[in-house]
Amino acid sequence: MDQTDQKSSFLVSSETKEETKKDFQSRKKPKRYALVSFGELPEYMKDNEFILKYYRANWPLKEAFFSVLRWHNETLNVWTCAFNWVPSVSGIDYGEFFGGASCSGSPWSIPISSDANVSNNFKDFSVGTTKLVDLKQIKSPGMNSTSILNNQDSVEHWPFSVFLGGSMFCLLSSSICHLFSCHSHSLNILLLRIDYVGITTMIITSFFPPIYYIFHCDSNWHHGYLGGITLMGTFTILTLLSxxxxxxxxxxxxxxxxxxxxxxxxxxxxxxxxxxxxxxxxNLILSYELAMAFFYLTGTAFYVSRVPERLKPGWFDLAGHSHQIFHVFVVLGALAHYGATIVIVDWRNKVGCMRILANTISCELVEQKKRNSDRIEQHLAKTRAAIWEAIVLKSFKSEEKESFVPRGSVYKNAYAFHQ
Ligand SMILES: [Zn+2]
Known part of the structure; x- marks a missing residue:
């Protein structure tokens, strides 16, 4: 073999080595799944014909999981649900409000009272400007000088926990559904149903705190209403599971x-x-609840109408399509309801049932005392008039000369008084 042959043989072998190395590296590198268009989707995934591109279809679970960090047409749906966990999780701190030891702190501030006065008098709340209360300042009764009221039993916190639990279940099931429903037909159906159950659970559980705390002193009403909504929700879940x-x-x-x-x-x-x-x-509670109704209904209108992608198909594939807008409105609705709930719980914590009873009893006692003193006053007025008449007319009804007539400086006309 001459020198030229030796050189070419060396080049060939180094090229082969290079190719083998490339092959090995490409085998080691996980396959990056490509995003597909609406036309390429399997039939079970064809839901919104106005979103044209950036779909994931039949991806393995691992790829689907890591796609949370990739940009596709479900990324914002996953993240808007995940973002809503922040207020929900921070809401757990609010449990301290009912009687815990301390608050680790929540960044959410909401107006809870129409007054800055923490007076014991319920009527004292009626005037004043809106006050912003940091949730971490709200502690159980008796915790500090700014606490809501001393010497009061705080209300039970389970209805609030039920609401937070229901919201978190809804958000979690929705995130999981949006992330993994591209895996297979069977998983897609299962996750969609879990998502609907999550939404229903959130709606049912959101009724618990307001109904429980508003009708706290009348168990017939709160049992009736909560039973009604739970039955309705169970019916909805059973229907949606089909x-x-x-x-x-x-x-x-x-x-x-x-x-x-x-x-x-x-x-x-x-x-x-x-x-x-x-x-x-x-008015404050009503404003929050009306805001909640507005957000939920507007969100539902976007969900059903599939605006804006319907108007410009393909324009909103990655960001701004109806389902993402629906999620944002659900987050806003839940926050508004959370605000209303805090105002209601704070009010019930201050007023309590015993207080209402005590107020009623003390009012009755005051009324009775007032009636008694009025009666005594009337008698005294009559007596004074009779004495005056006796003095002026000298017409004493009693003709008898009494042996004893009280005398002393307190009696101006002792004989007339005696008569
Ligand atoms: Zn969704």
């Missing part, structure tokens, strides 16, 4: 079921308004 109703064409029916559960809230709301008409926090 695989047929998970299909895209039943979007309207699902929205109707969710909205009717929301509208059920109108009945206890009107009832609560009537029985708490004099409550100075009425």
């Amino acid at each position: 695989p047929k109703l998970s299909e895209g064409k039943y979007r309207g029916l699902r929205a109707l079921l969710f909205s009717s559960m929301g509208l059920f809230g109108v009945v206890p709301t009107i009832h609560a308004l009537i029985v708490n008409w004099d409550n100075p926090r009425r």
Whole structure:
């Protein structure tokens, strides 16, 4: 073999080595799954024909999991749910409000009172400007000088925990559904149903704190309303668990079921308004709840209409499509309801049932005392008039000369008084 041959043989062998190395590296590198268009989707994933590109289809679970950090048409759906966990988790701190030892701190501040006065008098809340209260300042009664009231039993906190638990379950199931429903047909159906159960659970559980705390002193009402909404929610869950109703064409029916559960809230709301008409926090609570209704209904309108992608198909594939807007409105609605709940719990914590009873009893006692003193006053007036008449007319009814007539400086006319 001459020198030229030796050189070429060396080049060939180094090229082969290079290729083998490349092959090895490409085998080691995980395959990056490509995003596909609506037309390439399997039939079970074809839900929104106005979103044209950036779909994941039939991805393995591991790829689907790590796609949380990739940019596709579900990224913002996953993240808007995950973001909502922040207020929910920080809401757990709020449990301290009911009687815990300390607050580790929540960054959320919401107006809870129409007054800066922490007077014991319920009526004292009626005037004043809106006050911003940091949730970490709210502690159990008796915890510090700014605490809500001393010498009071704090209300039970389980309805609030039920609400937070329901919200967190909904958000978690929704995030998981958006992340993994691209895996396979069977998992897609299962996760969609879990997502619907999550939404229903959140709606049902959001009724617990307001109904429980507003009708706290009347167990018939709070049991009746909570039983009613739980039955309605159970019916909705059973209906939605049918695989047929998970299909895209039943979007309207699902929205109707969710909205009717929301509208059920109108009945206890009107009832609560009537029985708490004099409550100075009425307008604040009502504003929060109206904001919640507005956010939920607007979100539902986007969910059903599939605006704006319907108007410009392909424009909102990655960001700004109806489902993402729906998520944002759900987050806002939940926050508004959270605000209303805090105001209601704070009010119930201050007022309590015993206080209402004590107020009623003390009012009755005052009334009775007033009636008694009025009666005594009337008698005295009559007596004074009779004495005056006896002095002026000298017409004593008693002709008898009494042996004893009281004398002393306190009697101006002892004989007339005696008569
Ligand atoms: Zn969603």
